[in-house]
Amino acid sequence: MVRVLVQSLKILTIAVVALLVAAGGVRLLDYALDRSTAADAGRPVPFAVAQDDTGETMAARLRDEGLIRSEFVFETQFRLATGELVVGDHTLRKGMTVEQIIAEITGNAPAAPADQPAAAAAAETLELRVPEGWRIEQIAEEAEAQGLEGGFDAFMNATRSVDRGQYAFLADVPADVPLEGYLFPATYDVAANDPAATVRRMLEEFDARVTPDMRARVQEMGLTLHQLITLASLVEREAKLDRERTIIAAVYLNRLQANIKLDADPTVLYAVGQRGNWWDIELSGDLRQIDSPYNTYRDEMAGRLPPGPICNPSIDSIAAVLQPDDEATQLFFLYFVATGDEEGSHLFASTLEEQNANIQQLENGGGEGGG
Secondary structure (H helix, E strand, C coil): CHHHHHHHHHHHHHHHHHHHHHHHHHHHHHHHHHCCCCCCCCCEEEEEECCCCCHHHHHHHHHHCCCCCCHHHHHHHHHHCCCCCCCEEEEEECCCCHHHHHHHHCCCCCCCCCCCCHHHHHCCEEEEECCCCCCHHHHHHHHHHHCCCCHHHHHHHHHHHCCHHHCHHHCCCCCCCCCCCCCCCCEEEEECCCHHHHHHHHHHHHHHHCCHHHHHHHHHCCCCHHHHHHHHHHHHHHCCCHHHHHHHHHHHHHHHHCCCCCCCHHHHHHHHCECCECCCCCCCCCHHHCCCCCCCCCHHHCCCCCCCCCCCCCHHHHHHHHCCCHHHHHCCCCEEEECCCCCCCEEEECCHHHHHHHHHHHCCCCCCCCC
16 A cells, blocks of 8 residues: 555656656747847737637737747647736737746736836837828937937937848838838837837838738839839828829829929928928928929929938828829829818819919919929
């Protein structure tokens, strides 16, 4: 009887040790597979947990998002975890360990130390909202206002120092041209102390949102991606109504084809804008003659685009250039003028005579310029 009891205790001891070794092995494998620091470590990744999610379903999605490398490791550690799965939206980060991910989605994330001020914990990340049509400097101002470490200057320096070689879509961008146009408009949760990571996150969003089909269409049109984004930025600043985006895109494409100047007011505004007033500037005849490669009113700019985008355009403006309005293309619209109405609509014309007639029609209604 005693012998049987001893043997049972031995078996139990072996089982406990095996379990501990297995758990330790899983943690070691977790460390080897998922704790290594990725180049985009710290980048926030939205992750939704559904009521019917299991370790298996979440592991597959986490792997697809690049948050884990081993589904087996996650599933094994998830089975050993305590705490209830928290259904809803979570923000995970590249470089998190499996243990940290599980702690977040089960509500077991460790609290901040008692001696750590709440404000310090809150300052770790910030929400950065980038509206469509903003130029880089406006993003830098907003980043500063939201508490980005180093503020305006740090963000601007980060856009200049980013390694462009990491991003194939920047291949056509001249080295002396800023990243204008490629910081995709969206709302980001970013590290408050890492301006460079913030810029990389925006570039990655651009890469994800401008699809392979879009890039293939660019080639079909005989354009480069840089030309596409430059044109889209003009459309973004000119179009106030969604329905007019494709028409304005057709006008600019037609003018390039006709080898005439774009005569786009926003390009002049981009050249003369400054902190405190980037866009709300009354353009005089003198300003339209300023010596700037972005001034599309200059004679030498006939049939040419400015060196690069003048803002960071929306996906809708990018799509408008890729699929310009058929009627505007067939009628070969070359001109438009703002009507001055509350909507921000325009009148379009194929000839200068028609354009002048439209201006005459609007002389008492406040037409405010156009292409």
